[in-house]
Amino acid sequence: MRVHLKFMGKFDGELSMEDVWIYLQNGATMKEVLEKLEREKSIKVNLQNSSTVVLINGKRMEFVGGLNTTLRDLDEIVIMPIIGGG
């Protein structure tokens, strides 16, 4: 199966965005996605940084099972920073 990762809000000067597909075995978890992302694409998502928000199909990761969330084919994962202010 494959999942679609979008990095929102992290733009370069041209306001483009990174957009990545990760291929996994069926039943893989969010944790495995992030590991594979680091291994294959050299993108490390620092979840210790509390300013980072992860959405799985539009819902915040912590409310659907955290890193243990089981993913399905074509799930959409959005990773974005909280900028702050208001």
Place this chain on the structure above:
Amino acid sequence: MNRKPDSWFGYMGQILRIDLTSHKYRIEPLKKDLAEIFVGGRGFGIKVLFDEVPRGADPLSPSNKLVFTIGPLTATKTQSASRWIAQFKSPLTNIYCRSVGGGSFGAELKFAGYDAMIVEGRSEKPVYAWINDDKVEFRDAEKVWGMMTLAARDFIREETDEKSRMALIGPAGERLVRLSAIVSDDMRTASRGGGGAVMGSKNLKAVVVRGSQRPKIYDENAFDRAVKEQITSYRESPAFEGFKSLGTNGDVYVFYTMGNFPTYNFKQYPLEGASRFSPEILASYVVKHNGCYGCMIRCWKTFKIKNGPYAGIAWQFPEYETHWSYGGALGNCNIESITYANMLSDLYGLDTISTGAAIAFATELYEKGILSESETDGLELRWGDPEVMVEFVRRIALRIGIGNLLGEGVKRAAEIIGRGAEKYAMHIKGMELPAYDPRSVKAHGLNFATSPIGASHCIGWNKFEIKGVPRKVDPLAVEGKGEITRYVQDETAAAETAVFCTFPLSSQMVTMDLYSKLLESATGIERFKNPNYLWLVGERIFNLEWAFNIREGFNANQDAMPDRILKEPVPREPSKGQVFELDTLLQDYYGVRGWNKQGMPTKEKLEALGLAEVANQLGIA
């Protein structure tokens, strides 16, 4: 003891006082004590208001005063410290108000040689004040009276100096709309609390400034090192890139998913089409980046709308708050219409937050059958209807039909309508709630309840809960919220003496330690070397702001929250089922503040803050 202006560092050493009744002005020396005790900006403003605005003054009468303040770091090499503040007794809330604006007006006021400007009295006829260094003229404003801000700006520049900077009002302020804003020449606004109406009541269209002086720095080497430290801190912060690329728009969708961003007048139903607010869609409208004087963040973005019924606009984008007030609050996900309404608000001179909130209030009244079509000028108010929203902005600005009622703010409007309308009026102390749901972020909600100006998100933006800095705190927990609320409120009050923008503070790009280094090296004032002293100043300012309100007769009973927030559980994730535990939160907060159970500062607290005279004046024993 007064120093001569040229012996000051950081400061310009002068305060300009403008009397509109007599069309006279006075340049007063800055007092050393005032600088040392209140530092600048917001501190100067509340001190002037507390000392000079009599209890019970009608905010729209000549006895109210309007103070424009800047700080000792304004127009220096310090980044993000050139914002300006308008402070006054608010016609919206009848209590103290401070509203902060950006752009280049603040820096120009400093170049003209001033640390603050006090505006008092009322002119018989419309005027604008033309301040060219130490020359001040009261110019006839008959021609520009009635003009939208942008047109008035261009006419005034032709009559004065093409490079002049100004703070002015549009037709809403002239008509004393209580939701009216003060707008800068670069279309940044000090919009909360009805400052536009205060200027309107004084027949003051604009204060126009041009200056040729520069602040001197006490210790150039130490100051440059501190500025370098600030720039490095910006470059190393992940928030910097985010702010730089999309400003507050990067947060709209994520805050919706976090439950901060309220929908449908705080009913908080899931918002159909919310993903329209995602960063990549909002970014697609950006055609230009810009920013305030002396700020490398450059968080302003120009949106261009090229298609659809609002085509042709290129205007400063709606901030996070405005995407909510003209968007989510109304169930409207049409970005083009929000951008259009935002432009109208800048041109008419309206607070987008309160104006959108007033339309949301009316929409719910219509839905509930409390308002009928015969009372809404025949307009059918529906959630998610961009055309009606835009029409209401115009009606509120010009006081047409139902707009005349809504322009009074939701509290007054609800009182006039009756029939249970108050239940749907989302305000605290008369100020409409901004784009955060207190049920989803409880310290932030506690900040709304205890803010001295009413429901303001900027007076204590809770970075602990929202961003997890300087330490992560569960936004839904109740315990320990008093302390982190006090922390951000006092820190903000201290930072607004500079006058710093809240954005670098909310991301820890600027800390009080860094502020202290910048301030001490710029001014040479010894006691500013200690960051703890600046914390004390922040607390002093906050307590004095409250003292102003207490003198006006306010007490803890007004630290209220709309019924909906207290009783109706949030229907959507992630804060599903949450209500706001006001009493528990308040008692914790009063304890942390050293106030009594009725929410009043004690004599001991005021004395410890150097405000013993204030305690005497208020009869606090």
